Structures are given as C-alpha cells and as structure tokens.
Amino acid sequence: MINLQGVAAAGGIAIGKVFYLGKEEFVIPKHRITHEDISREIYRLEESLIDTRREISSLQKRIAKEFGFDHAKIFEAHLLVLEDRVLIEDVIQQIKDKKINIEYAFSQSIKKYVNILLKLNDDYLRERVIDIEDVSRRVMSKLLKQKEVNLRDLDEKVVVVSHDLPPSQTANLPKEKIMGFVTDVGGRTSHTAIIARSLGIPAVVGTEVATKNVKSGDVIIIDGSLGQVFVNPPEKIIREYKEKLVKYKKEIEIAHVPRALKACTKDKKEIVVSANVELPEELPLVVQSGAEGIGLYRTEFIFLGRRDLPTEDEQYKAYLTVAKKVKPNSVIIRTIDIGGDKFLSRPEVPAELSPFLGWRAIRFCLARPELFKTQLRAILRASTEKNIKVMFPMISGIEELREAKKLLEESKKELKKEGKKFDDKISVGTMIEVPSAALTADSLARESDFFSIGTNDLIQYSLAVDRANEKVAYLYEPGHPAVLRLIKSVIESAHKNKIWVGMCGEMAGEPLFAFLLIGFGLDEFSMPPPCVPKVKELIRNIKFKDVEKISQKVIDLATAREVEKYLQEEARKILKDDFERIIMR
Amino acid sequence: MERIESQIIVNSNHGLHARPAAVFVQIANKFDSKVSLAKDGECVDGKSIIAILSLGINRGAQVSLIAEGRDAKETADELRKFLESNND
Numbered sequence: 001m002i003n004l005q006g007v008a009a010a011g012g013i014a015i016g017k018v019f020y021l022g023k024e025e026f027v028i029p030k031h032r033i034t035h036e037d038i039s040r041e042i043y044r045l046e047e048s049l050i051d052t053r054r055e056i057s058s059l060q061k062r063i064a065k066e067f068g069f070d071h072a073k074i075f076e077a078h079l080l081v082l083e084d085r086v087l088i089e090d091v092i093q094q095i096k097d098k099k100i101n102i103e104y105a106f107s108q109s110i111k112k113y114v115n116i117l118l119k120l121n122d123d124y125l126r127e128r129v130i131d132i133e134d135v136s137r138r139v140m141s142k143l144l145k146q147k148e149v150n151l152r153d154l155d156e157k158v159v160v161v162s163h164d165l166p167p168s169q170t171a172n173l174p175k176e177k178i179m180g181f182v183t184d185v186g187g188r189t190s191h192t193a194i195i196a197r198s199l200g201i202p203a204v205v206g207t208e209v210a211t212k213n214v215k216s217g218d219v220i221i222i223d224g225s226l227g228q229v230f231v232n233p234p235e236k237i238i239r240e241y242k243e244k245l246v247k248y249k250k251e252i253e254i255a256h257v258p259r260a261l262k263a264c265t266k267d268k269k270e271i272v273v274s275a276n277v278e279l280p281e282e283l284p285l286v287v288q289s290g291a292e293g294i295g296l297y298r299t300e301f302i303f304l305g306r307r308d309l310p311t312e313d314e315q316y317k318a319y320l321t322v323a324k325k326v327k328p329n330s331v332i333i334r335t336i337d338i339g340g341d342k343f344l345s346r347p348e349v350p351a352e353l354s355p356f357l358g359w360r361a362i363r364f365c366l367a368r369p370e371l372f373k374t375q376l377r378a379i380l381r382a383s384t385e386k387n388i389k390v391m392f393p394m395i396s397g398i399e400e401l402r403e404a405k406k407l408l409e410e411s412k413k414e415l416k417k418e419g420k421k422f423d424d425k426i427s428v429g430t431m432i433e434v435p436s437a438a439l440t441a442d443s444l445a446r447e448s449d450f451f452s453i454g455t456n457d458l459i460q461y462s463l464a465v466d467r468a469n470e471k472v473a474y475l476y477e478p479g480h481p482a483v484l485r486l487i488k489s490v491i492e493s494a495h496k497n498k499i500w501v502g503m504c505g506e507m508a509g510e511p512l513f514a515f516l517l518i519g520f521g522l523d524e525f526s527m528p529p530p531c532v533p534k535v536k537e538l539i540r541n542i543k544f545k546d547v548e549k550i551s552q553k554v555i556d557l558a559t560a561r562e563v564e565k566y567l568q569e570e571a572r573k574i575l576k577d578d579f580e581r582i583i584m585r
Numbered sequence: 586m587e588r589i590e591s592q593i594i595v596n597s598n599h600g601l602h603a604r605p606a607a608v609f610v611q612i613a614n615k616f617d618s619k620v621s622l623a624k625d626g627e628c629v630d631g632k633s634i635i636a637i638l639s640l641g642i643n644r645g646a647q648v649s650l651i652a653e654g655r656d657a658k659e660t661a662d663e664l665r666k667f668l669e670s671n672n673d
Contacts (some may be wrong), residue, residue: 073604074604076604076607076608076611077604077606077607077634080607080610080611080634081634081635084633084634084635084636085630085632085633086629086630086633086635086636087633087635113635113638113639116639117638117639117641120639120641132635
C-alpha cells in the first residue's frame with residue numbers, strides 16, 4: 001500500500017478504481033524507408049485519414065444534437081483539412097523525396113503550415129492553428145494506434161488521477177462518472193479544487209507524486225477532508241473507510257434537513273447565505289443546498305472549451321436561464337475574469353510571466369470593449385427578471401470602475417435605441433480583491449451599489465503568495481492579521497456609505513472564519529453549494545452580539561495561529577457539543 | 586479553355602477564417618475549374634483550406650480570384666458573390 005498526504009481540497013470520501021489521465025503527447029518515431037515501402041506508407045496515411053473522417057463526422061453529429069448546429073460547423077473545416085490536397089501532396093512528396101516514415105512526414109508538414117499561420121498578423125487566423133493541430137492529433141493517434149483520452153468516454157465510475165486538470169478538460173466533465181480527483185499540483189484555491197467543491201466531488205490536490213504511484217485500475221481511497229490518499233490499501237483500511245463513508249453521508253443528510261430555514265442569528269440578525277456557481281449543471285445543487293440565490297456566477301465557462309466567442313444571444317440565453325431558476329432570489333453575475341489560472345485558448349491572451357499581475361479580468365475587458373459590451377448587453381437583456389446584479393472583478397482603482405460603468409451605460413443606451421427591454425436600475429457591484437481597492441474602499445463605495453470581497457485573490461495579493469506554488473503555499477493564511485484588518489476596514493467603509501457587502505471567496509464557506517466574519521458585520525456569504533447548510537446552521541446557533549465582541553478582540557492578535565486558536569476556543573464555548581460537527585467537521 | 590481573373594475586396598467579418606474558408610473550398614470543389622487565390626503576389630490552390638488560411642486574408646483585403654476551365658465563368662461568379670458578401 002502507498003499512503004500519500006496532499007492538500008484537502010474538497011471534502012468527502014471516495015473508494016474506487018483509479019483512472020490515470022496522462023498528458024497526451026505523442027512520441028513521433030522517425031526512420032528511413034526504402035523505395036518499396038512508399039506505397040505502404042501512403043496506404044497507411046489514407047487509412048488513417050478515412051478513420052479520422054469517420055470519427056469527426058460522428059462527433060459533429062453528436063455536438064449538433066447536443067449543442068446545436070452552430071457549434072458543429074467548425075468540424076466542416078476539420079473535415080476539409082483531412083482531404084486537403086496541398087497538405088496531402090506535401091506529405092507524399094516528403095515520403096518520396098526524403099524516404100521517411102509517414103508519421104514523421106505528416107508531423108513535418110503540419111508543423112510547416114502551423115508555422116506559416118503563426119506568422120500571420122491576424123489573431124483570428126492564427127487561432128486556426130488549434131484546428132489544424134486538433135485534426136493532426138487525431139490522425140496521429142490513428143497512425144500510432146494510440147487512443148486519445150476523453151473523460152466523456154469513461155464507462156464506469158472512477159477516481160481521476162492526473163498531474164493537473166486543465167480548465168478546458170473540466171469544461172465538459174461527466175460528473176456522474178467521477179468519484180474523486182487526485183492531482184500532483186495545486187492548492188485549495190486551484191482550479192481543480194474549486195471545480196471539485198462546486199460539483200460536490202471529493203478531491204485531494206498537491207500530492208506532488210500521485211501520478212508516479214498509480215496506474216489505471218488500482219484501488220484507491222481518498223479522504224478529501226484530511227487530504228489523505230491510499231493506493232491499493234489492505235482490506236482492513238477499506239473496511240474502515242467504507243464505515244466512514246456511511247457516516248459521512250448521514251452527516252450530510254442531517255445538515256441538509258433544515259435547509260428551508262432562514263439564516264438568522266439567535267438575536268434576529270438576518271444574513272444572506274448564497275452560492276457560488278461555475279457550471280449550469282450546478283443549479284439543482286444550489287436549490288438543494290438551501291442557498292438564497294447566487295452570490296457569484298462565474299461566466300468564464302461560457303467562454304472556455306470552445307473555439308469561437310459566444311454570441312450575445314447565446315450569453316443572454318445562459319444568463320436568463322439562471323435568473324429564472326433562482327427567482328425570487330437574485331443572482332450576481334461577475335463579468336469575465338479571464339487570465340490567471342483560467343485561460344482562454346486563443347492567441348488573444350498571450351502567455352505572461354506573472355499572469356496574476358497581468359492582463360486579466362477587468363483590464364482585459366476594458367482593452368476589448370467590443371467583447372466586454374457583448375457580455376454587458378447580454379446581462380442587461382437577461383435582467384428583465386429584475387433579479388440580476390452585475391459585478392466587476394479585479395478593480396484596482398476608481399478609474400477602472402468608472403470606465404466599466406461607462407461601458408454599461410453605453411450598452412443601456414444602445415439597447416434603448418433598439419427597443420430592447422432591461423432593468424434600468426440594475427445593481428452594480430465592485431469586487432474587492434486587490435489590496436489597493438480594499439484600501440480605497442471608501443471612494444469605491446460611493447460609486448458602487450454593493451461590494452463582494454474576493455478573498456482568494458485578496459489574500460494572495462496582500463501576502464504576496466502564489467498558492468499553487470507548494471514551496472510557499474504555507475504562507476497563504478486567511479487568518480493573517482493583515483488580511484483580517486483589510487476585510488474589517490472594507491466592511492466598515494461599505495457600511496459608512498450605506499451599501500451592503502458580501503464575500504464570495506473561499507473564506508466565507510469556512511465555518512471558523514464565517515464565525516468571525518459575522519462579527520465583523522458581513523452582510524452576505526457566498527460559497528460552494530455543499531458548504532451552505534453548515535454555515536446556515538452556524539448562523540442559527542450564535543448571537544451577533546457575542547461574535548461582534550469576539551471579532552473586536554481578534555483584530556489585535558498578532559498571528560494567524562493565535563487568531564485561529566482564539567476563535568476555536570470561543571466557538572467551542574458558544575456551540576458546545578455542536579462545535580466539532582459544525583466547525584471542525 | 587477559359588480563364589477569368591477578378592479583383593475582389595473580401596467583405597466577411599473576420600476575413601477568410603476557418604468557417605468561411607471552408608465554405609469557399611466547398612463551393613470551389615463543386616466546379617471542374619482550377620481555382621487559385623492570390624494576395625500580395627502569392628498564389629495558392631483555391632481548393633485547399635490550409636493554403637487559403639496561410640494567405641491570411643483579413644476583412645477588406647484585396648485578392649485576385651482566378652478560375653481556369655470549361656466552367657470558369659460560373660465558378661468565378663459564384664465565388665466572387667461569396668467573397669463580396671458578409672457571410673459570417
């Protein structure tokens with residue numbers, strides 16, 4: 001048996017079989033052929049092209065059925081690449097002239113055209129490289145008789161083990177077939193962790209060596225609450241974990257029972273507990289969890305895992321569906337937050353040395369006003385239900401907020417002219433996740449309808465820690481006095497200016513910190529749906545007056561460790577027997 | 586054998602990117618004539634999507650369309666109509 005310790009990224013237990021998801025890199029063989037081999041190599045090429053054509057046609061049909069004809073159109077171009085005379089003649093010429101094997105000749109020809117396209121001075125055309133590479137990968141896998149991996153093809157429930165999960169892979173995840181995730185890299189706020197939590201799938205990340213220790217078919221146990229992984233464990237441990245799993249499921253059921261109850265403290269302070277949503281499939285989870293609406297609707301997923309930009313109509317339909325689903329509660333739509341660890345697979349977003357400090361979120365949107373306005377118009381048009389709020393990510397100063405609001409106003413004017421309906425009084429919020437925004441919260445508050453504190457980034461930026469870097473991840477401390485002071489002052493600035501303030505980061509869903517944040521006066525908590533029942537239960541079991549007093553003491557403590565220790569002591573006094581279950585799980 | 590050469594300003598929103606290029610090739614393939622597209626002195630096979638993409642034809646680009654063969658006129662007419670319309 002192998003026992004690995006990683007970062008506890010998403011709670012829960014999974015016992016099952018490993019599915020190892022490796023990187024799809026082909027090793028392309030190169031060898032010389034004789035004159036007699038030429039016709040055989042050409043025959044192999046033709047055979048692979050025919051197989052690939054069959055594969056793409058069936059994929060095209062499936063996509064057309066599931067997502068509509070428009071999405072399937074791109075495959076027309078893929079099919080044409082397969083029968084491209086110039087390309088095929090180039091390959092055959094190489095085989096004949098250089099006497100090299102088909103795999104190598106084919107890869108060289110593809111490389112040649114890819115390089116030509118990459119040199120073009122046009123983003124849109126340069127992007128076609130993705131299509132050509134996509135087709136070429138399919139052909140290559142046929143030539144080499146290696147199967148391409150797609151999680152959608154899984155025929156049984158598995159625990160996926162991989163080095164990392166790229167966002168494009170997770171965009172199209174078959175939730176019902178995945179019992180858990182284990183990755184080598186990442187921390188609690190990495191993309192895999194966020195996805196896993198939002199889907200309610202247990203996950204252990206940052207194990208460093210998991211992929212080196214498993215193969216597909218191994219028996220694996222993961223404990224997402226403790227960050228434990230067991231590979232091929234003995235019968236005794238399996239039995240032990242099967243019992244734990246039963247207990248865990250029961251606990252969740254208990255927490256789910258009073259979901260209809262309001263989140264109201266014993267001294268009658270009402271607090272909004274809402275959900276973070278990433279994928280449309282999570283909407284039923286939101287309702288199930290007892291969340292009051294959506295405090296953070298991430299829109300990046302509409303843009304990921306595809307080859308063109310979503311149209312205004314497409315976005316409008318997506319936003320309207322969500323708005324209707326959560327009615328009478330509201331949904332806060334965050335405009336695209338592209339960059340950082342989420343990427344858009346197009347050359348418009350070039351690789352950056354420090355993506356977190358780079359061209360992303362509102363900076364990217366303000367630089368691409370056409371793209372941004374398409375989204376704003378879609379959000380506005382969906383706002384006819386009167387329950388949509390919009391918020392801008394990564395605002396670092398008032399000018400950005402003004403510029404974004406100006407584009408929103410322009411979009412409103414355009415829609416008015418076109419006679420299209422929208423909510424003229426739509427609330428506009430500012431995300432507070434950059435220290436400069438936190439420190440100037442008073443001026444931002446005067447021009448915002450609400451705030452939402454994004455703690456994942458706020459912590460990273462104020463403590464200068466990249467959480468995905470295992471070497472420094474230990475410095476990422478939500479309880480750091482600097483972080484707490486920033487949060488407290490943001491809440492005070494908001495309240496002074498009579499606007500409400502919420503939190504949509506990680507921290508809001510951690511019961512121990514929620515305990516403190518209620519005391520700070522936070523009005524709204526938004527978190528992954530599975531966290532909602534516990535935080536609501538916590539709220540119902542405390543008095544605002546008590547936690548307010550506790551929070552005043554906390555602000556003078558010197559270290560995160562002292563903060564956590566003090567909070568645990570005080571929470572234990574108040575919650576008594578329920579402390580372990582609610583706070584510590 | 587007829588040969589028709591015409592100068593055309595491409596009007597498709599994003600030039601001849603994948604989807605319009607694909608349609609162009611599909612139209613060209615309906616005819617027997619040899620089709621070539623030339624831009625800035627570079628001339629490529631108009632029935633090859635990769636070759637067309639490699640020309641990097643943006644919206645507003647001026648290209649010459651050459652059709653050679655017995656149905657050159659019909660070929661040229663239909664392709665010109667396609668290039669001059671905004672087909673996005």
